[in-house]
Amino acid sequence: AKLTGNALQKKKKIFISPEIPQAEALGLKQTVTKMGGLIVPSAAFPGTTHIIVSDRSTGATYEDARAEGRLRVLSEEEEEGSGSALVFVHHVGWPTSFDSLIPREAVVDLDKAKGGLGDETSPFHVSPAWVTESAKHQEWMRESDFHVQTTEDYGAHAVEVVTAQEMEDLEKRSIIQKAERAEKERKRREEALREQERKRAEAERERQERKRLKGGLKE
Structure with a gap:
C-alpha cells in the first residue's frame, strides 16, 4: 500500500x-x-x-x-x-x-x-x-x-x-549464517570428542602393551 x-x-x-x-x-x-x-x-x-x-x-x-x-x-x-x-x-x-x-x-x-x-x-x-x-x-x-x-x-x-527486499535478503542470510555457524560448531565438537576417544584408546593400547611386556619379563 x-x-x-x-x-x-x-x-x-x-x-x-x-x-x-x-x-x-x-x-x-x-x-x-x-x-x-x-x-x-x-x-x-x-x-x-x-x-x-x-x-x-x-x-x-x-x-x-x-x-x-x-x-x-x-x-x-x-x-x-x-x-x-x-x-x-x-x-x-x-x-x-x-x-x-x-x-x-x-x-x-x-x-x-x-x-x-x-x-x-x-x-x-x-x-x-x-x-x-x-x-x-x-x-x-x-x-x-x-x-x-x-x-x-x-x-x-x-x-x-x-530496500525492503534487501532487508529481507539480509535477514535470510543472517539466519543461514547462524545455522552454518551452529553446524560448524557441532562438527568441531564431534571431532574433538572423536579425538579424545582416539587418545583414550591409544592410551589403553599402550597400557595393555606395557602390561603384556611386564608379564613376559616375569616369566
Whole structure:
C-alpha cells in the first residue's frame, strides 16, 4: 500500500552519515525501517528530520544523566484548585512516555533544569544511540538527549538506501549464517570428542602393551 502525503510527512526521515562504519550503518538502517522510519539518501533530501552522526561528545552521556536521575523542565503550571506550582519534566535518557508532572520544589536546580531547551531544530544531529535506544524502548527517544554538536555540512553526502527486499535478503542470510555457524560448531565438537576417544584408546593400547611386556619379563 502506498503512503498518503500526510502519513509520509509524519514519518521520521533519517540520513545516516557515511562516517558511521558500514556494518553499524546497516544495522541502524534495519532498526529504523522496523521502527517505521524512512532511510533517505542524502541529508539534503526534502523533509529530512534526523542525521545520524558519530558521537563526538566527551562530557556526560545520556547514561550518566539516567543514572543521576537528571530532569529537564518542559513547562510550568499551577495545579487547579490548590494553586500549587507544578512542573512538567522530562527524565533525561528515558523515553518521552516517562515525562511527568511533579511539584516544583522537587526540582533541585530549576534554572539548570530549564537549560538546553529549544537549542536543536530539525534536522536533528543525533548519535547512533538515539536509534538503538528508540528500538529498545519501542518509541522514538527525545532528540536533545542524544544531540551531537557538529558544523559538518552533511548535505553534500549521500548513502545507499536499503530496500525492503534487501532487508529481507539480509535477514535470510543472517539466519543461514547462524545455522552454518551452529553446524560448524557441532562438527568441531564431534571431532574433538572423536579425538579424545582416539587418545583414550591409544592410551589403553599402550597400557595393555606395557602390561603384556611386564608379564613376559616375569616369566
